[in-house]
Amino acid sequence: MHMPTTTGLDSRKMAIWTFIGSECLFFASLISTYMVYRGKSLTGPYPHDSWVNPANGETVKGILNIPLTSFSTFVLLMSSFAVVLALYGAQRGKRGMLIGWLSATMVGGAIFLGGQVYEFNHFVHEGLTLHTNLFGSTFFTLTGFHGGHVTVGLIWLGTVLVTAIRGKLPPEKALNLEIAALYWHFVDVIWIIIFTLIYLIK
Amino acid sequence: MATTVLDHAETHAHAKTGLWSWITTVDHKRIGILYGATAFLFFLIGGLEALLLRIQLGSPNNTFLSADTYNQLFTMHGTTMIFLAVMPISAMYFNFMIPLQIGARDVAFPRLNAFSYWVFLFGGLFLNISFLFHAAPNAGWFGYANLTTRPYSPGPNVDFWVIGLQTLGIASLAAAVNFFVTIINLRGPGMKLMRMPMFVWMSFITQILLLLAFPVITVALIMLMFDRVFHTMFFTVAGGGDPQLWQHLFWIFGHPEVYILILPAFGIVSEILPVFSRKPLFGYAAMVFSGAFIAFLGFGVWAHHMFATGMGPIADSFFAISTMLIAVPTGVKIFNWIGTIWGGSIQLKTPMYFALAFIAMFIMGGLSGVMHASPPADLQQTDTYFVVAHFHYVLFGGSIFALTAGAYYWFPKMFGKMLSESLGKVHFWLMLIGFNLTFMPMHFVGLNGMPRRVYTYPAGLGFELLNRLETIGAFILAVAMLVFVYNIWKSLRSPVPAPADPWNGATLEWAIPSPPQEFNFAEIPTVHSRDPLWEAKRARGGPLPEPALVSGKGIHMPNPSFWPLVTAIGVITTLTGFLVGFPYVNLVGAAILLTGIFSWAFEPAG
Numbered sequence: 001m002h003m004p005t006t007t008g009l010d011s012r013k014m015a016i017w018t019f020i021g022s023e024c025l026f027f028a029s030l031i032s033t034y035m036v037y038r039g040k041s042l043t044g045p046y047p048h049d050s051w052v053n054p055a056n057g058e059t060v061k062g063i064l065n066i067p068l069t070s071f072s073t074f075v076l077l078m079s080s081f082a083v084v085l086a087l088y089g090a091q092r093g094k095r096g097m098l099i100g101w102l103s104a105t106m107v108g109g110a111i112f113l114g115g116q117v118y119e120f121n122h123f124v125h126e127g128l129t130l131h132t133n134l135f136g137s138t139f140f141t142l143t144g145f146h147g148g149h150v151t152v153g154l155i156w157l158g159t160v161l162v163t164a165i166r167g168k169l170p171p172e173k174a175l176n177l178e179i180a181a182l183y184w185h186f187v188d189v190i191w192i193i194i195f196t197l198i199y200l201i202k
Numbered sequence: 203m204a205t206t207v208l209d210h211a212e213t214h215a216h217a218k219t220g221l222w223s224w225i226t227t228v229d230h231k232r233i234g235i236l237y238g239a240t241a242f243l244f245f246l247i248g249g250l251e252a253l254l255l256r257i258q259l260g261s262p263n264n265t266f267l268s269a270d271t272y273n274q275l276f277t278m279h280g281t282t283m284i285f286l287a288v289m290p291i292s293a294m295y296f297n298f299m300i301p302l303q304i305g306a307r308d309v310a311f312p313r314l315n316a317f318s319y320w321v322f323l324f325g326g327l328f329l330n331i332s333f334l335f336h337a338a339p340n341a342g343w344f345g346y347a348n349l350t351t352r353p354y355s356p357g358p359n360v361d362f363w364v365i366g367l368q369t370l371g372i373a374s375l376a377a378a379v380n381f382f383v384t385i386i387n388l389r390g391p392g393m394k395l396m397r398m399p400m401f402v403w404m405s406f407i408t409q410i411l412l413l414l415a416f417p418v419i420t421v422a423l424i425m426l427m428f429d430r431v432f433h434t435m436f437f438t439v440a441g442g443g444d445p446q447l448w449q450h451l452f453w454i455f456g457h458p459e460v461y462i463l464i465l466p467a468f469g470i471v472s473e474i475l476p477v478f479s480r481k482p483l484f485g486y487a488a489m490v491f492s493g494a495f496i497a498f499l500g501f502g503v504w505a506h507h508m509f510a511t512g513m514g515p516i517a518d519s520f521f522a523i524s525t526m527l528i529a530v531p532t533g534v535k536i537f538n539w540i541g542t543i544w545g546g547s548i549q550l551k552t553p554m555y556f557a558l559a560f561i562a563m564f565i566m567g568g569l570s571g572v573m574h575a576s577p578p579a580d581l582q583q584t585d586t587y588f589v590v591a592h593f594h595y596v597l598f599g600g601s602i603f604a605l606t607a608g609a610y611y612w613f614p615k616m617f618g619k620m621l622s623e624s625l626g627k628v629h630f631w632l633m634l635i636g637f638n639l640t641f642m643p644m645h646f647v648g649l650n651g652m653p654r655r656v657y658t659y660p661a662g663l664g665f666e667l668l669n670r671l672e673t674i675g676a677f678i679l680a681v682a683m684l685v686f687v688y689n690i691w692k693s694l695r696s697p698v699p700a701p702a703d704p705w706n707g708a709t710l711e712w713a714i715p716s717p718p719q720e721f722n723f724a725e726i727p728t729v730h731s732r733d734p735l736w737e738a739k740r741a742r743g744g745p746l747p748e749p750a751l752v753s754g755k756g757i758h759m760p761n762p763s764f765w766p767l768v769t770a771i772g773v774i775t776t777l778t779g780f781l782v783g784f785p786y787v788n789l790v791g792a793a794i795l796l797t798g799i800f801s802w803a804f805e806p807a808g
Contacts, residue, residue: 005387006387006389007386011383015310015311018383018413019379021414022375022378022413022414022417023417025414025418026417026420029420029451029454030421033451037436037443042442130433131432133435134435134442134443136434137428137434137436137443138436
């Protein structure tokens with residue numbers, strides 16, 4: 001089914017790069033909105049600064065849990081490394097390597113998502129929701145859409161993993177994994193930016 | 203490959219017909235026709251909306267329309283003409299012509315192409331269904347926050363707008379990825395980038411604009427929807443939100459959007475002028491780079507839509523200068539078009555009439571555009587009919603005239619029938635006169651202070667006569683459209699087939715039968731120059747023989763599929779859930795969506 005192309009590159013690979021280029025503007029708009037509204041919240045809880053709740057007089061510290069998110073960030077980045085090894089296995093017909101590292105990738109992604117679910121849940125208990133303040137609106141929207149992308153990536157990689165386990169991912173079809181992996185790397189790179197801007201810069 | 207000549211009956215026996223074949227089609231030519239037919243219907247609806255607006259404004263203190271209905275109609279007129287008429291009519295030409303002009307058998311992703319069409323159709327229907335509930339979008343096509351937030355727009359009107367536009371954005375983005383890859387990757391042998399027809403070049407630049415501009419409106423619409431549905435504070439002043447953020451995001455999308463509307467038109471005119479002047483396009487490279495430069499600058503001018511918000515002298519100066527700068531590459535294009543005609547052997551056929559009128563009308567719209575670029579002048583003109591006059595001269599006088607030129611030019615290729623030349627000229631003169639009668643007086647009432655978007659005006663301000671003329675002009679335009687519809691109807695019923703190359707064309711689409719066979723080219727042509735067909739005719743010393751219909755045996759074409767339609771139903775259902783039945787309808791939609799995607803991914807593409 002693969003017609004020879006003008007550039008010699010497979011069209012699907014070019015399509016995923018094109019899509020990623022478009023996605024950059026998607027996240028750029030969300031991230032810019034976060035940055036424009038940084039520090040503009042009229043009420044707490046705040047990401048880094050502590051805040052006294054006028055309703056009960058309790059002091060709420062900066063709500064972000066940096067060590068926890070640093071850990072899940074590290075795991076997500078390692079999953080990018082794992083998918084490279086899985087692709088190496090796929091391209092060379094090393095089935096064990098493909099299935100093992102692809103599973104590891106998915107575990108990493110799942111841990112990251114689990115961390116995000118825990119974090120969101122914790123924030124809601126601390127009194128931060130989508131409509132508490134500008135931080136809540138921008139934070140949940142930006143990281144939520146990133147989490148949505150991670151979820152799509154997990155479903156995609158999971159589908160590839162099932163085809164690999166059923167023995168339907170021979171080396172000549174390694175591109176099926178490669179384009180999913182490109183998307184996965186993109187989602188990771190975006191997270192590095194988000195993590196730096198939200199968590200690391202006070 | 204096997205290419206035996208067939209007799210007529212045998213070819214017809216192979217043609218796939220019936221409703222199901224259209225529902226499952228992945229053929230770029232059929233999808234192009236679907237785009238064209240759907241968009242033309244929406245264009246007529248948008249035109250009817252405009253007629254109602256003009257009846258209301260035909261006399262002072264008129265009560266033909268209520269203020270609320272007027273708001274719905276002008277919002278839907280703008281939204282329809284931009285997203286449901288001009289963009290998808292351009293998409294019809296992308297679909298039908300890009301593969302033919304670059305020597306390809308189809309687009310890179312035929313099923314994704316079908317998906318784009320279905321999502322576009324559902325988005326358009328979704329927007330228009332709102333009329334049945336007397337709840338059509340009523341906050342302008344630009345949807346300024348915080349007018350569009352829940353406290354100020356409590357009804358479902360703006361929800362229809364947000365969800366409809368979001369849906370159309372998905373269609374545009376999917377199509378943009380498809381055509382971007384198609385143009386880069388499916389060019390036939392010898393079709394180097396700098397040999398591509400100018401229409402393909404301008405379409406290519408348009409795809410880049412779509413890819414980079416639409417994600418921004420997607421995010422803006424998400425935030426507006428979240429404000430309305432989940433009570434976030436993006437545009438809520440009470441929570442510290444800034445409505446001006448909407449304007450920035452909207453126009454970062456919105457200004458590139460106007461080049462999305464005009465660049466395909468530039469491409470069409472750049473195809474027609476050389477053919478009917480019997481001269482190659484003048485300044486090909488300059489045309490390519492000026493188009494690219496317009497697109498690049500198009501991302502740095504958005505705030506000229508916002509001079510009235512008081513951004514301060516530095517921002518005003520920056521955006522004034524960058525806006526004026528765009529006149530330079532645009533001027534390069536206009537001089538190159540004139541250079542193309544200059545000294546040519548001009549054939550005054552209907553497509554040429556429309557293309558020439560395009561140049562004149564677009565120059566007028568461009569000149570008033572440069573006037574807006576100056577902030578002090580703009581502060582006088584903004585929100586008046588002067589602006590309405592300006593953008594109708596560029597979008598109607600520009601885009602619509604060029605798209606109509608393209609219709610007369612390519613109709614024989616698409617349907618195998620010629621449009622009538624005499625009816626075409628009646629259409630042309632009615633449209634030119636009606637257009638100028640409608641929009642020229644708007645310059646004057648605008649400068650005299652008549653505000654836009656207001657449903658009526660008092661007597662005695664000197665607006666009566668000019669508004670009456672505008673309304674008469676709008677009815678002349680309506681008659682022009684009826685002539686066009688009659689022309690199409692008549693020629694489709696005509697028994698006389700169109701030749702493969704009625705205009706002595708220069709590009710590859712004229713080398714194959716009209717209409718083309720499913721596989722386009724029996725053998726993929728090799729290209730040696732920018733005007734491959736003219737070169738072939740020169741080498742032969744005369745016109746080429748009529749290409750024969752051939753058997754497509756051995757030519758591998760993609761299988762039909764209905765999963766794109768299922769996936770599109772999933773998309774619109776998921777998004778509809780934000781208007782009714784959240785979150786259950788969304789979940790049902792997501793289930794349909796996933797079913798569609800997985801079935802699509804695992805069915806044999808052929």
